[in-house]
Amino acid sequence: MFRSRGNISDDVEGDTRATALAWLERARSELTVLEPILVTGQWRVAYNAAYDIYRHAAEAVDLTAGYRILASAGAHGATFALASAVVGDATDVFDGVHSSTMTGTRNKLEYLDVDQSTEVSEEDARWAVQLAERAVADVSSLL
Numbered sequence: 347m348f349r350s351r352g353n354i355s356d357d358v359e360g361d362t363r364a365t366a367l368a369w370l371e372r373a374r375s376e377l378t379v380l381e382p383i384l385v386t387g388q389w390r391v392a393y394n395a396a397y398d399i400y401r402h403a404a405e406a407v408d409l410t411a412g413y414r415i416l417a418s419a420g421a422h423g424a425t426f427a428l429a430s431a432v433v434g435d436a437t438d439v440f441d442g443v444h445s446s447t448m449t450g451t452r453n454k455l456e457y458l459d460v461d462q463s464t465e466v467s468e469e470d471a472r473w474a475v476q477l478a479e480r481a482v483a484d485v486s487s488l489l
Contacts, residue, residue, distance in 0.1 A: 393452065393466045
């Protein structure tokens with residue numbers, strides 16, 4: 347699936363473990379901004395921040411396995427699918443249901459369609475924040 351899309355690389359150079367841990371640390375440190383954003387009621391901002399943290403955790407998993415998803419159409423979906431495959435049954439945090447919900451909502455927020463306005467509710471934002479927190483915790487325990 348990944349190679350046919352042309353967006354996976356297994357020729358990553360350098361210390362992939364150190365790079366993976368750096369991505370994970372970036373995600374962990376960014377968790378601190380989520381609660382202040384929620385307190386202000388900025389649901390869209392909270393959702394987008396949670397999405398990036400979630401993606402950074404998945405990228406850490408992919409790098410640990412020796413892969414890097416290249417920037418291309420479908421790259422984020424490929425990032426989550428690969429992370430899900432790598433972690434296997436250890437966690438469901440990157441499974442298709444979670445990742446497709448995160449990606450679908452985020453894409454509707456980022457790529458505006460005037461005919462389909464997408465708003466993020468408090469419930470949506472808090473769900474995304476909880477998933478991002480769980481992704482960082484699960485990946486931390488796996489790495």
